[in-house]
Amino acid sequence: MTTFGQRLRQSMAARGPVCAGIDPHAGLLRQWGLEDSAAGVREFSLRTIDALYDRAAAFKPQSAFYERHGAAGVAALEETLRACRDAEVPVIADVKRGDIGSTMDGYADAYLSGPLKADAFTVSPYLGPGSLEATARRAADLGGGLFVLALTSNPEGAQIQHAGSPSVAGRVVEAVAAWNEEIAPGSFGLVVGATIGDGARRLGIDLPSFPGVFLAPGIGAQGAGADELRQVFGSGIARVLASASRSILAGGPTAAGLREGFARTLAAVESALGQSESR
Numbered sequence: 001m002t003t004f005g006q007r008l009r010q011s012m013a014a015r016g017p018v019c020a021g022i023d024p025h026a027g028l029l030r031q032w033g034l035e036d037s038a039a040g041v042r043e044f045s046l047r048t049i050d051a052l053y054d055r056a057a058a059f060k061p062q063s064a065f066y067e068r069h070g071a072a073g074v075a076a077l078e079e080t081l082r083a084c085r086d087a088e089v090p091v092i093a094d095v096k097r098g099d100i101g102s103t104m105d106g107y108a109d110a111y112l113s114g115p116l117k118a119d120a121f122t123v124s125p126y127l128g129p130g131s132l133e134a135t136a137r138r139a140a141d142l143g144g145g146l147f148v149l150a151l152t153s154n155p156e157g158a159q160i161q162h163a164g165s166p167s168v169a170g171r172v173v174e175a176v177a178a179w180n181e182e183i184a185p186g187s188f189g190l191v192v193g194a195t196i197g198d199g200a201r202r203l204g205i206d207l208p209s210f211p212g213v214f215l216a217p218g219i220g221a222q223g224a225g226a227d228e229l230r231q232v233f234g235s236g237i238a239r240v241l242a243s244a245s246r247s248i249l250a251g252g253p254t255a256a257g258l259r260e261g262f263a264r265t266l267a268a269v270e271s272a273l274g275q276s277e278s279r
C-alpha cells in the first residue's frame, strides 16, 4: 500500500504544485447557469474534475457547499470524491474536523474509508494536537493523511494561533512534524495561508525545516500571489501545494475557461518557485 505522502509527492512531481479547490458557492452555480441544488453542485463538481484532472496535483472539495443541500448534497460529495479517486488524483476532503480522540476515530473512518473516502482530510487542532495523534495513526493504517490547521489564511486566525510563547501555531507545527518522523513520512501536512506575510518568522517558526507538505490557500480570491508565497515559505516553497478555488472556478463553466483560470494560478506559483531557487 502506498502512503498518502508518496501519492501526493508523485502527483505534485507529475502535475505541478496546484490543488484545485472545488467550492460550489451559490454565486458560482448561478454564474455557471446551474441550479442552486444538489444536482447543480454535482454537475459543477464533475465538470471541474473533467476539466482539470490532468493538471491539478490534488482536488479539495469544500464540504460546506455540499452539506447546505442536506442528504442529497452529501450524496453529491460522495460522487465527487469517487470521481476524483477514479481519475486517480489525490483528493483532500475539506471538512475541518476536530474532537476528542474517540470521536476522531469516527471521522477517520468516515473520510479515509467507506463511501466518503478521500486521500486526506483537514483537521482543526483546537482540542490540542495530541487529540489528533491517534487519528494520524489511524490515517497511516488506512494509507491516508491529514492537513492540520496551523497558520490559517483569514485575518482572525492570528488571535489564537499567535498566542503564547512558544506560540499555539508553533506547538501545532512541532506535533505534526513529529508525526511525519514517527508515523508516516510526508503524510501529515500543515495548512499555512499564503496571506500570512512574515507571521511564521515573527513567531520563530522555521517553516522550511518542517518535514511535510504545506497546503497553502489564499492565492487568488484572498489576494496572495507569487510574492506572498515567497515571503511566507522562503526556501520551503518546494513543498507548497498552493490551493485556489474561486479564482479558478470563476473561469467556468467551460473546460477551456477553467483551464485558463488554473493556468494563471499555476504560473503564479511556478514563478514563485523559480525565483526562490536562488535563495
Ligand SMILES: O=C(O)c1cc(=O)[nH]c(=O)n1[C@@H]1O[C@H](COP(=O)(O)O)[C@@H](O)[C@H]1O
Residues within 6 Å of the ligand: 021, 023, 062, 094, 122, 151, 152, 153, 154, 191, 192, 193, 217, 218, 219, 220, 221, 222, 243, 244, 245, 246, 247
Ligand atoms: O483548509 C483550507 O483549505 C483553508 C484554510 C485556510 O486557512 N483558509 C482557507 O481559505 N481554506 C479553504 O480554502 C478555500 C479558499 O477558497 P478561495 O478563497 O476561493 O480560493 C476555502 O474552501 C476555504 O475554506
